[in-house]
Amino acid sequence: MPDPLQPDLLRSLLRPLAAGAADLRQAQSYRAFYRLDFAVRYPGLYTRLGCVEAAGYTLVTQLWLPPAPRASLVMLHGYYDHMGLYGHLVDWALGMGFAVIACDLPGHGLSSGARASIGDFAEYQSALDALLGEAASLDLPKPWHLAGQSTGGAILLDYLLNGTPCPGLGETLLFAPLVRPRAWGWSKFSYQLMRHFVEVIPRRFSVNSGDAGFIEFVHHQDPLQPQTLPTAWVGALARWVPRIEKAQRCNRRPLVIQGDGDMTVDWRHNLGVLAEKFDQPEVLMLEGAGHHLVNELPAYRERYFGFLRERLG
Numbered sequence: 601m602p603d604p605l606q607p608d609l610l611r612s613l614l615r616p617l618a619a620g621a622a623d624l625r626q627a628q629s630y631r632a633f634y635r636l637d638f639a640v641r642y643p644g645l646y647t648r649l650g651c652v653e654a655a656g657y658t659l660v661t662q663l664w665l666p667p668a669p670r671a672s673l674v675m676l677h678g679y680y681d682h683m684g685l686y687g688h689l690v691d692w693a694l695g696m697g698f699a700v701i702a703c704d705l706p707g708h709g710l711s712s713g714a715r716a717s718i719g720d721f722a723e724y725q726s727a728l729d730a731l732l733g734e735a736a737s738l739d740l741p742k743p744w745h746l747a748g749q750s751t752g753g754a755i756l757l758d759y760l761l762n763g764t765p766c767p768g769l770g771e772t773l774l775f776a777p778l779v780r781p782r783a784w785g786w787s788k789f790s791y792q793l794m795r796h797f798v799e800v801i802p803r804r805f806s807v808n809s810g811d812a813g814f815i816e817f818v819h820h821q822d823p824l825q826p827q828t829l830p831t832a833w834v835g836a837l838a839r840w841v842p843r844i845e846k847a848q849r850c851n852r853r854p855l856v857i858q859g860d861g862d863m864t865v866d867w868r869h870n871l872g873v874l875a876e877k878f879d880q881p882e883v884l885m886l887e888g889a890g891h892h893l894v895n896e897l898p899a900y901r902e903r904y905f906g907f908l909r910e911r912l913g
Contacts, residue, residue, distance in 0.1 A: 605823060605824070606626075607711075609626070610624070610626050611710065611711075614651040616650050616652060616661075616734065617648055618738050619650070630649070631647065634683075636683075636684065636687050636690065638690065638694055642666055644667040646663070646664075647663065647665070648663050649662055649710075653730070655722075655726035655727065656723075657712050657723070659703045659731075660703065660711050661701065661731065661734055662683050662700075663701050664700040664701075666694060666697065666699065669741050670741060671698050672701065672743075673689075673693040673700045673744075674701055674702070674731060674732065674744055674745070675752075676731075676746075676747070676752030677702070677749060678748075678751045678753075678776075678778075678894075679708075679778075680803070681708065681709075682704045682708050682709025683710075685894070686749075688895065689894050692901075692908075696909065696913070701731060701734060703730075703731045705724060705727055706718060706723055706724070707826075708826070709824050710824070714832075717833050718833055721758065721840035725758060727755075728759055732744070742770070743770030743771075744766070744768055744769055745771045746770075747773040748773070748775065748777065749893065750778050753775060753778060754840070757779070757844055757874075757877075758844060760854070760878075761848070761877060762843065772852065772854040773857070774857065774874075774881075775857050775893040775894055776859065776864070777870060779845070779865070779873045780841055781837075781864060781866060782863060782865060782866050784841075784866060799832070800829065801829050801831070803826060809891070810890060810896060845873060847877060850877060850878055851879045853880060854874070854881045855907075857893055857907070858886065858893075859885075859891065859893060860887055861888045861890050862890055886900050886903060
């Protein structure tokens with residue numbers, strides 16, 4: 601990566617998005633590396649990195665603001681991910697005329713925290729609350745649509761089922777949302793065996809998309825990829841799953857996109873939970889699609905972006 605990224609230094613230089621601080625050279629380098637600079641495609645686009653404090657973490661935030669947005673998209677990434685990998689979704693949202701705001705979750709990307717770890721999933725709710733607070737400070741146009749991939753989707757599920765959704769909320773877009781991961785029974789058993797002896801185990805990189813270029817980048821070129829699986833995160837997930845599965849039914853109707861080739865989450869079980877907890881969620885099944893739907897092959901992206909365009913247009 602040109603001008604190697606130093607997350608700690610960058611965080612120390614950032615200010616809240618609403619402060620309107622000047623763009624940083626390091627932020628420009630970051631956007632160029634992750635292909636997040638859409639100013640040529642969208643003239644007049646304002647783009648900034650910022651920061652916000654939440655639950656003891658310093659979260660790095662990002663804003664893409666077109667000259668006259670008609671709505672906003674609040675975007676949450678998945679586990680092991682970060683904002684830099686979500687250019688396809690940002691590009692689509694800008695093409696829809698939306699402002700986009702996002703953050704790197706605790707322990708991910710440019711944000712502070714032990715890599716890929718969390719003390720409790722309630723900390724993710726604090727991160728979402730802080731991000732929504734930034735959207736309010738910026739007076740971003742409503743409706744505010746929510747979008748989450750995998751763990752980002754789990755955070756949104758918790759928000760809808762157990763939180764107090766803010767006024768002016770639009771649609772909720774769930775890409776391969778996490779409730780239980782695949783082989784969850786074995787994962788819990790392994791956690792109970794190891795948690796007193798092992799704090800982290802080496803990460804096993806998976807092929808979770810048919811896009812070979814994306815897989816190559818994540819496996820070998822992305823400097824922000826965590827290299828371990830902390831047992832603390834598995835423990836936090838084990839405490840969170842019953843909270844969702846016991847939650848009261850909600851009258852909202854999320855839009856769910858799921859691939860039947862997903863080998864990361866227990867999607868059959870998860871779709872059953874969503875059907876039980878929400879008012880007839882609308883599900884688009886994609887035959888053969890893997891888990892990382894935001895970075896799946898173009899044919900899959902065209903299908904689900906068309907599906908979403910019809911409902912958010």
